[in-house]
Amino acid sequence: MSERTGWSPDGIDISLPSSARIYDYLLGGGHNFAADRATAEELVRVLPVREMARLNRSYLRRAVLALVEAGIRQFLDLGSGIPTVGNVHEVAQEVEPSCRVVYVDVEPVAVTHARALLVGNPRATAVQADLRDPAAVLGHPETRRLLDPDRPVGLLAVGVLQFIPDSDDPWGLLARYRDALPSGSYLALSHFTPDRMPRxxxxxxxxxxxxxxxxxxxxxxxxxxxxxxxxxxxxxxxFTPQWRPESPEDVPADPGRANLYAVVGRKP
Incomplete structure (x- = not known):
């Protein structure tokens, strides 16, 4: 019996696990397939990935709130993933309803569900594109429609850059985004690291x-x-739980178990 459902776009290989759908499963979402769940459970046996996912999502929320407080009113979320609780537009627009958000992902399931979630929200949109092509992302009609290129942008690359191999030069890619953004823009990112638990x-x-x-x-x-x-x-x-925690109790005894670094920078 096929597991394909009415919510999955045509043409995707549901037998090949996807990072976006694995993350969705780890966060308790329902837009994933058997192959994604099996891979996630394999990961659970070697890494505290559920805790990692939760702490990463919490960092995203705090980073967005910090950028809104700093005056950012438009966001470009690279590798945004499948919508779940605490999406960028929900966090930002709750504080400042004028905030605009462009979600970018290469995963069809992520984009399909983001678009469904955003029906009726004129200040948020989802673009299917590869973040490794900054010109295509920044030049997409939806990006151009929502984001003012003359105003500072909050560029988000949360938990996605580990999927960009060295051969694709993630450092150079971020430099291209940086150079395209105006002064006063911010970059918030998190990234898997082997530093704490190498094996x-x-x-x-x-x-x-x-x-x-x-x-x-x-x-x-x-x-x-x-x-x-x-x-x-x-x-x-x-480490993600150490980035501006809302209370000391939010930082676990061993924050390195998060296994993701977090950092935010402002373009001068």
């Missing part, structure tokens, strides 16, 4: 090789290079 992360990387998007975990120095050309804001590059 477990290596085992996780082996599992991800079975999926549509293998991962490249990176060291502190490699992640810090990604904000070259930005002024890093306090508290600097830290």
């Amino acid at each position: 477990a992360m290596a085992a996780g990387a082996d599992i991800f090789r079975q999926t549509a998007e293998p991962i490249t975990p990176r060291t502190r120095a490699q992640v810090l290079r990604m904000v070259d050309g930005f002024d890093v804001v306090p508290p600097g590059l830290v």
Whole structure:
């Protein structure tokens, strides 16, 4: 019996696990398939991936709130994933209804469900595009419709850049986005790292090789290079739960188990 459902777009290979659908499953979502769930459970056996996903999502919320407080009113969310609780437009527009958000993902399921969620919201849209093509992302009609190129942008790359191999030069890609954005724009990112649990992360990387998007975990120095050309804001590059926690109780005893670095920078 086929697992394909009415909510899945035609033409996708549901037997090939997808990072967006794995993340959806780990966060408790329902837009995933058996192959995604099986891969997620393999990951659970070698890494605290449910905790990692939860802490990463919490960081996204805090980063968006911080950028809104800093005056950002438009966001470009690269690798936005499948909509779940606490999407960028929900967080930002609750504080400032004028905020505009463009979601970008290459995964058809993610874009289909983002568009369905955004019906009736004229200040948010979803674009199916590959973040490795900044010109296509920034030049997309929907991006151009919603984002004013002369006003600062909050560029979000949360939990996505580990899916960009060194051969595709994620540092150069971010530099191209940075150069296209006006002064006063921000970059907020998080990224898998092997620094805290190297053997477990290596085992996780082996599992991800079975999926549509293998991962490249990176060291502190490699992640810090990604904000070259930005002024890093306090508290600097830290593990996700350590980035401006709302209370001391929100930081676990071993924050390194988050296995993702987080950092925010402002373009001078």
